[in-house]
Amino acid sequence: MLSYIEVKGLSKKYKVFKRTPKKGIHKFSSLFSKNEFESVDAIKNLSFTIEKQDIVGYIGPNGAGKSTTIKLLAGILQPDSGTCLVDGEIPWKSRKEYVKNIGVMFGQRSQLLWDLPAKDSFEMLKGIYKLSEAEYNESLALLIRMLSIEELINTPVRQLSLGQRVRCELAATFLHRPKLVFLDEPTIGIDIEMKKKFHNFIKEINEVMGVTIFITTHDLDDIQSLCNKLIIINKGEIYFNDKIDKLFSDYFVEKKVYVELAEDEELVVPPKARINKREGRNVVVVVEDSGIVGNVINSIARDNNILNIYVEKLDIEDIILKIYKDFQLQNNRG
Template identity: 40%
Template sequence: MRSIEAHGLTKEFKVYQSRPGLAGAFRDLLNRQYRVIRAVDAIDLTIDQGEIVGYIGENGAGKSTTIKMLTGILEPTAGELKVNGYDPHREREKFVRTIGVVFGQRSQLWWDIAVQESFRLLQKVYRLPDEQYKRHLGRMVEVLEIGDLLDQPVRKLSLGQRMRCELAAALIHQPPLLFLDEPTIGLDVLVKENIRRFLKEINKELGTTILLTTHDISDIEALCSRVVMLDKGRIIYDGSLTKLRLNWGGGRKIHLDFAKNVQLNELEQRTEGLPVKWEQTGQRQYIAHIHHGELAVSEVLSRVVQYVPVQEMRIEEASTEEIVRQIYQEGMTIV
């Protein structure tokens, strides 16, 4: 079953252009000029139920506009869109009962009342039976460790405390689809880890589909097996992190410190036929540049170690953040 199915999804905005100077201001009163900005450009996106997908891109790439269309806040200019089987904009009242949303910089809790009172209000909004509400809330309170926060006003919570309560509020009605927009922004390492663990648990236990937008690549690495990369309103990559690293990570480097002297040409002869290039960095220190594949790494080591003993070894590969940065800097399209 598909949680999200979008074909040719497009959103355009008409932006007013002002002309310079006093004369330009008078002209604008009588004859305004506009230009059209295409924030999302005919994207195709399908997400199956139970997936955790990272949706990433630079500022202005169109991420937030996409999320607003998927949640029914904005109506698409063109294209077809179904989320949980509904048209998010035209069937809004039925649709919003099937989603949860957490925006890192916006709160859905009432600022001046206790957290538990916000939860009770949400129970009434979603018309949840008492037994179902108490059972599910109790589970979230336990996992998110927010029991001590329930009687505190939201305005007195720290950012990390509020974000844990925001997650509980978004999931209080057990929606099959959860949208997360920068959920760990500004949080310390321990709070981030707790939130990631909680998200993995609800995905595993309840089959909750999660669409995560973030600039923190470590969130993507910790949670997502699939990543969708957006640039200038278009999808430039949709696939697994493993494939992204394999094809665009620039390979791996094996740093070797041998126990005795060895010549560069001897290492080249031993690894002839493999996708490897040797670089000497010291009398006994070499770097083997592996172009692709984990099999090549093991094969290089098996050929070399039986010939000359290795004193120290370190395998290095480009991080996902470095790969993503390179893709955007070079403007590559890798779909």
């Protein structure tokens, strides 16, 4: 059976203007010479599948090809090669039909009319998407309740705070009940409380509307609390594509055990563990095998006079950071 989104061998190149440093008279004559362009792979040979009602996190360093992928899947760009089917349709064929069922929110650009209240933008979208009065009222009431934007929608957009505006943007994105939504860095610049509200909203709307959501972000909090699937890309190629739990088991970095000693004395650690850092009575012990963490803690507690011992919570950030560092090494070598 076909998945909801099937991407196979998708590639897209773009041209970059290249300027070679010139000296003296050549600086002037270069004005008249032909520009040199370099062809760069935005994405190459990308393949993945996404099921209906998934919340997919799509991450990678800057310039990895995230936005290009979104634009291809949203039908704005055409690939150089490869295919892509979303619900059996090719995005960049028959654009007008296709975009009726998708919603896109760019965290850094607004789709609301700047000088008018959000309500007016919603009315405009109602016209653009040819929503019936009943559909519109139902969606709007639902979104107003879920995002608590009742008081905001009659204020001109330019007078809203960023957090308030993002909520209105979300309402505008989901107003026409899209089946597939792309959120491009939705939480950029908003505070922690707002972010929590955003997470709750996305989870709820995912349930209520049965919408498939595709998020690109640099905020790993978003990934950890929302996504059931994670795709990591680098330089246009997929690096990781699976469930998040798999990431933890695949890329186990090391576990840190924090020990606070009762007295100033040497800490005795079992084999397979080593002391990483010591500051006064606080010692950091590193364990490189996830299976023996329990044993290590046991033996430390048995062999030493300790006040306090705790294991660092496994953090997605450390793993991603390590992966990104590997990317850099690869790039430097390449």
